[in-house]
Each structure stands twice: as structure tokens, then as C-alpha cells.
Amino acid sequence: MRTALTPATRMGLSIAAAVGVYGVSFGALSVGSGLSVLQTCILSLLMFTGGSQFAFIGVIGGGGTGAAAWAAATLLGVRNGVYAISLKTLIEPPGRVVPLMAHLTIDESTATATAQTDHDERVRGFWTAGVGIYLLWNASTLVGALAGDAIGDPRRWGLDGAAVAAFLGLLWPRLKGRDPVALAVVSALVTVMVLPVVPPGIPVLVAAAATTVWWAWQHRRGLRT
Amino acid sequence: MSLWFWVVAAVAVAYATKLSGYLLPRRLLDRPVVVRMATGLTIGLLASLTILNTVGKGQAIVLDSRLLALAAAAVALSLKAPYLVVVLVGALAAALGRLAGLP
Numbered sequence: 001m002r003t004a005l006t007p008a009t010r011m012g013l014s015i016a017a018a019v020g021v022y023g024v025s026f027g028a029l030s031v032g033s034g035l036s037v038l039q040t041c042i043l044s045l046l047m048f049t050g051g052s053q054f055a056f057i058g059v060i061g062g063g064g065t066g067a068a069a070w071a072a073a074t075l076l077g078v079r080n081g082v083y084a085i086s087l088k089t090l091i092e093p094p095g096r097v098v099p100l101m102a103h104l105t106i107d108e109s110t111a112t113a114t115a116q117t118d119h120d121e122r123v124r125g126f127w128t129a130g131v132g133i134y135l136l137w138n139a140s141t142l143v144g145a146l147a148g149d150a151i152g153d154p155r156r157w158g159l160d161g162a163a164v165a166a167f168l169g170l171l172w173p174r175l176k177g178r179d180p181v182a183l184a185v186v187s188a189l190v191t192v193m194v195l196p197v198v199p200p201g202i203p204v205l206v207a208a209a210a211t212t213v214w215w216a217w218q219h220r221r222g223l224r225t
Numbered sequence: 226m227s228l229w230f231w232v233v234a235a236v237a238v239a240y241a242t243k244l245s246g247y248l249l250p251r252r253l254l255d256r257p258v259v260v261r262m263a264t265g266l267t268i269g270l271l272a273s274l275t276i277l278n279t280v281g282k283g284q285a286i287v288l289d290s291r292l293l294a295l296a297a298a299a300v301a302l303s304l305k306a307p308y309l310v311v312v313l314v315g316a317l318a319a320a321l322g323r324l325a326g327l328p
Contacts, residue, residue, distance in 0.1 A: 018307060025312040039232050046236040049243075051271065056235055058274045063283045066231030073235045076270045077242045079263040084246020093247075102243040158320030161294025163278045165315020168295060171271035172302045174264075183265060184272035191273040196284055203281070204273045211269025212262060219261060 008121040012112045012128025019050075019108050020136020025166055026053055027144020028151075032159045033061030037145040044141035048134065049106050051170055052077045055204070058163065064201020072204045083110040090114065091122055104130030179218065187211045290322030 005013075023044060030040040035057060043053045052073040059069035084105050087093075090113065093101050109130035116122045151157055175181050190210040191203045198206065279295045280286045297318035301311045 022309045022312065025309065035228070035232075039228065042232060042236065047239045049239055051267070052235070052239055055270065055274055056232075058278055060228070062277055062281055066228050070231045070235045070238070072270065072274070074238045074242070075266055077239045079267050080239070081242045081246040082260055082263045084243055085251065088247050089251070098247045099244070102247055103240060105243045105246070156320070156323065158290070158294065158316035158318065158323070160278070161291050161297075161319020161322075162312050162316035164275065164291050164294045164319075165298035165301075165312045167271060167275040167278055168298045168315075169302060169308050169311045171268065171275055174268050174271070180268050183268050187269040187272040188276040191276050192280065192286065195277070195281055195286060198284075200281075200283055203277060204270060207273035208266060208270050211265055211273075215261065215265035215269075216258075219258070 006121060006124055008112065008116045008125035009128045011115065012109075012125050012130075013132055015108050015112055015129050016132025016136055020133050021140050022050075022166075023137040023140030024144035024147070025162055026050065026057075026137075027141040027146075028148030029054070029061070029144075029159060029163050029166065030057045030141075031145050031148035032163075033057040035060065037142075037149055040145040041138070041142055044138050047073070048103060048137070049077055049080055050137075051107075054163075054166055054170065058167065059201040059204060061163065062200050064204075065199070068199075068201025068205065072201070072208075075205075075208050079107075080105050083107075086110070087113060087126065091119070091126065093123075101126070101130075104134060106130070106133070108133055183211060183215065186214055287328075289328040290319040293322045293327075294319040 026044065027040055030043065030053075031037060035043075043056065047053055047056075055076045056069045056073040059072050060066070084102060087101070087105060087110060104126070109126050112129035113122045113126035116125050148159070171184065175184060187207045187210065191207045194206045195203045275295070279291050280288060294315040298311050298315040301314040306314065
């Protein structure tokens with residue numbers, strides 16, 4: 001068995017094991033935000049991109065509309081399109097696998113593929129991480145959703161604190177260098193400032209717009225990002 | 226509009242976004258400005274969602290045990306704790322705060 005594992009498949013499996021299980025927190029938070037168990041599982045099965053899934057339920061849980069949740073999830077998913085471009089260039093997948101490959105194009109499968117130097121290893125890394133996370137993420141989402149359904153008042157269990165930690169955990173690895181940190185601070189400040197004056201769910205979108213403007217302005221000034 | 230509608234719409238657009246990277250001509254998307262924008266957007270949205278879940282309650286700003294969760298999660302992350310541990314630490318901090326009588 002050991003001989004069947006290449007460095008890429010080994011990396012893919014470790015990442016899948018580490019990441020897949022946090023579907024439990026997504027499942028529990030999602031039903032705590034007011035989605036049904038079925039809606040929660042549909043998000044993991046068919047949206048399958050953790051950041052957008054958390055964004056969707058985060059906006060709903062905060063009292064935002066479905067439209068605001070849709071917009072936040074959609075914007076957060078834009079990076080997957082960029083991952084797809086680099087994977088297409090790196091792997092040059094045959095057309096028939098593209099529909100499935102697109103579905104599995106997320107942070108972790110992209111990272112595993114791009115960490116390899118050899119073409120076949122990239123392919124193996126992508127599929128191992130992608131399929132592995134897909135299976136674990138969906139199984140653990142169901143477990144979390146059923147558990148969240150059973151425990152009742154989410155606040156008593158600190159589930160609102162878990163949501164805070166979940167978002168900070170997604171943000172943290174991206175805060176490398178001074179500019180990303182400044183960007184995060186600007187976005188947080190804008191959010192707090194507009195929170196009392198616009199409907200729930202909209203602050204996230206205002207912050208996204210402000211962030212984009214700020215980022216573009218930084219770029220114009222020639223500051224490195 | 227029902228929540229189901231938006232769930233289905235969000236699912237559809239998420240897939241279309243992923244697929245577009247494979248199908249659209251490279252010259253349309255493979256530009257430094259698009260990549261930078263996507264990176265910035267991701268950070269901005271996650272930072273906004275983090276603070277929103279920490280102090281937001283509808284249209285009000287409420288300071289409660291969720292601040293403890295934020296601090297505890299930051300400590301766990303700086304100690305390189307795995308993601309699931311970070312989430313559990315956040316829940317534990319908020320639950321302990323409430324147990325101690327904090328809002």
C-alpha cells in the first residue's frame with residue numbers, strides 16, 4: 001500500500017484529513033443560522049467551497065436577506081475562477097474531465113496541485129485532495145448539521161463564538177505581509193461604520209466594494225501587494 | 226423570495242465561476258489585476274464577516290462574549306492550532322464567558 005502513495009497523494013490525503021472534518025463546524029453553524037439540514041447539505045454537495053458556504057450562512061445568521069447572502073458567497077467564490085485558470089494552464093486537463101474538475105476546484109486542491117513540480121504528480125495531487133475533501137466535507141457536514149439540530153439554543157454552546165473563530169481561521173493564513181493586514185483592518189472598520197445605517201447583510205458588500213477600491217488605489221500608487 | 230431560491234442561485238453561480246476559469250479565453254481572466262482583485266476581495270470579505278460575526282447583531286453593535294471568542298481564536302491561530310481546534314476554542318471561550326455571567 002505504502003508504495004502506491006506518491007508525495008502528491010500523501011499530501012492530498014493529509015490535507016483532506018485535516019480540512020474535511022471541519023465540515024462539522026459548517027454543518028452545526030449552518031443549522032444554527034436557520035438553514036434546514038437539507039439546505040445545509042445541498043450547500044456542501046453542490047456549492048462545495050468552504051469560504052462561500054460560511055459567507056452564505058454568516059449573512060443569513062446575521063439577519064441578512066437571501067440576496068445579500070447570495071452576493072457575499074458569489075464574491076468570495078471569485079478566487080476559484082482564478083484557481084481554475086492556473087490549473088488549466090498547469091495541468092491542461094482533457095475536456096471531458098473539466099466539468100468534474102471545476103467542481104473540485106477549491107483552495108486546498110489547487111494548493112496541493114501547484115505544490116508539485118511534475119505534471120502527473122500535479123494531477124494526482126489535485127484529484128486526491130479534491131475527492132478526499134469532497135467525501136469527508138460532505139459526511140462531516142451531515143454530522144454537524146444533525147448535531148446542531150439536536151443541541152437547541154446555539155448561543156448557550158458558544159456556537160456564535162465558533163462562527164467568529166471559523167471566519168478568523170479562514171482569514172488568518174491570508175494575512176501574510178503588511179498590505180493584507182492593512183486591507184483586513186480597513187475592511188473591518190468600514191463594516192463597523194456602516195453596520196448601524198444599512199440593512200443586515202449589506203455591510204459585507206460595502207466592505208467588499210471599499211476593499212476593492214482601496215486595493216486598486218494601492219496598485220495605482222505602485223505599492224507592492 | 227424564499228431562502229431555497231437563493232441557495233440554488235448561489236450554488237449555480239459558484240459552479241459557473243469555477244467553470245468559467247476553465248472555459249473562458251485566458252486573455253480575459255489571466256491578468257495581474259484580476260488575480261490581485263480576487264486576492265484582495267477574499268481578504269476584505271473574510272475580514273468583514275469576521276468582525277460582523279463578532280460585534281454585529283442585526284443593525285446594532287453589541288459587545289459580548291463573542292469578543293472572548295475572537296481573542297481566544299487569535300491566540301490559538303498564532304500557536305498554529307489546527308482549524309477545528311480553533312473553532313472549538315472559539316466556542317469554548319464564548320460558552321465560558323456566558324457561564325461566568327457575561328452577555
